Structures are given as C-alpha cells and as structure tokens.
Amino acid sequence: MSTRILGKNGPQVSSIGLGCMGMSEFYGPADDAQSIAVIQAYLDAGENFLDTADMYGVGRNEMLVGKAICDRRNRVFLATKFGNERGPNGEFLAVRGEPKYVKQACEASLRRLGVDYIDLYYQHRVDTHTPIEDTVGAMAELVQAGKVRYLGLSEAGIATIRRAAKVHRISALQSEYSLWTRDPEDGVLDVCRELGIAFVAYSPLGRGFLTGRIKSTQDLAVNDHRRHSPRFQQDNLKQNLQIVQQVEKMAEQKHCTPAQLALAWVLSRGNDVLVIPGTRRLQYLRENLEAIKIQLTSQDIHSLDVAIPKGTTAGLRYPAPMMERLGK
Secondary structure, eight states: OOEOOOTTTTOESSOEEEEEEGGGGSSSSSOOOHHHHHHHHHHHHHHOOOETTTGGGGHHHHHHHHHTTTTTTOOOEEEEEEOOOOOOSOOOOEEEOOHHHHHHHHHHHHHHHSSOOOEEEEEEOOTTOOOOHHHHHHHHHHHHSSSSSEEESSOOOOOHHHHHHHHSSOOOEEEEEEETGGGTTTTTHHHHHHOOOOEEESSSSTTTGGGGOSGGGGGGGBBOOOGGGGGHHHHHHHHHHHHHHHHHHHHHHHHHHHHHHHHHHHHTTTEEEEEOBBSSOOHHHHHHGGGGGOOOOOHHHHHHHHHTTTTOOOOOOHHHHTTSOOOO
C-alpha cells in the first residue's frame, strides 16, 4: 500500500482510494454483490480509503459500504458526506448546512453505515444560506463528541476554505481534478497547501472517459447520467476524444493503460494529492491500484501539458444548474 498524509499532521491513508458512488447510482445498473466483492478486494489488497456520501443512492450506498466493512471496520479509513438533501424519490431538494441538520445527517449516516464513528466527514456542497462558521462549528462538535475524527469540505471556494479553517482544522478538500478538469489549479490547490489541507481528487479518470473505453454515448447504459453531461454531447465529445487519443499515445510509450497514466498524472501533482477513482469491477480495481507504480518524469508531464493544454476540454463539468453549486 502506498500512503499519503491527510492534511497537516494527519493520518496515513491510501494514495489511491475507492470511490463508491457508482456502485449505487448514476452509472447504470447496480450489482450489490459484485460491489461488495470489489470493496472487500480493495481492503484485502491492504488499501484503506473508502469514499461514500449520504446522497448516493439516497442512502443506499452508505448501507452497501456498511455491509461490506462490517467485519473489518478497523482496516478502513471511512469518508462520507452530507449537505445535498434529496427526497424519497431521489429528487434534489436543497444544499443544507445549518447546525441542526448537520447533526441529524451525521446520526443518519452512522446508522446506515453501522459504525460508531466516521473518519472523515465532508460538507458535500456549501450552503450559501448558512454561514460556513456555523456549519463547521457543528461539525467540530461532532469531533468533540467522538462521532467524527477529521473534517473536510467538497467543491468549496477559496474564501470559504479560509473561513472554515479558522473554526476548526480542515483535513481534506475534495474536488474534481484530472487531465480534463484542472480548475483546482486556479488558486484552490495553493490555499490548501498554505493551510495544510490534503486535496482529494474525485473523478480522476474524467468520469471514466480518460480510460479510452467510451467512444460514444452508445457505450453508456440508458440510465447513465453521463448521457446528460455536457462533455459527453456530440461536438464536445468529438473534441474531447482528441484528449483521450493523447493519453492513449503516451500510455503506450509508458507501457501502461490510459487509466493508469491518468491516475499517475494526478498523483504527480504533489504528495498532498490523493485520488478516489470509482469502479464496480475487480479487473479495473486491480488496474487502478497498479497506477501507483507508474513514475512520470518531468518530461512526461511537460509532454502532457503540451498535448493537453489546460482549458482544452469542451463542455461544462455538469449541467448548468449543478455548476451553480460549485466553488462557493
């Protein structure tokens, strides 16, 4: 297992975590038995960093993770999130961060996960109607009560990160980061380093696109949310396939898969950067974990910057309404 420190003086966690979201929603049909096998294989490989959230599958993903780790809790560094409130039918209701809600959400997550404490508790999106000081203050009370060990934010803006860190140590910021999403380089990574906050990159494989296995929307299940993503639409997809071609070209030179190259690139951004690629298949889990062996030289990184300049990707990360919740 390759580990990195989660924030200043934080715990050692796996450099390559396992994102569990797609096991319950968003990426086509779910297979709980197969997903549990993947989670347990990840842990049996000596890795420890699992990532879920209360909104994934409207709670079902936390229950799935809880079932998978029930006999191996002491081997897991468990991260979950609150803040995106959804209705019983999956409808999005609001972003919430008021103190009472924070504590209610934590208790619900603990029950679904079947655990006594959460290792890393993130606010999933920033509630612009509740001062971040109030939200993080409530999260800090959860730490004092022994229900949470470390605190994190997700997709928060620079000013919010600074304000939050004055209330309680923030150990991790989770945001999207990959060869086709380089937004964190616009100041967020810098403020994380200034404040001793680890950066956890979600979708480091570009929602699977950088693996080279998606050539058209026909390669996606009918209920796969990527069919509605701007980056997977017609002209945007055509342009973005050129990015994949560049990744495939260098991967061939490095004798690795495109996925391994994409993960190695994110990990090369600094020892304070971790990745949480998601997968539901043992084959791809093993492939992802092998990425830690890929060493990129300064020339490799320069070549990728030239081949895939920042800003090359066509299309927004999310549909416009969802983009409005980012960077607050």
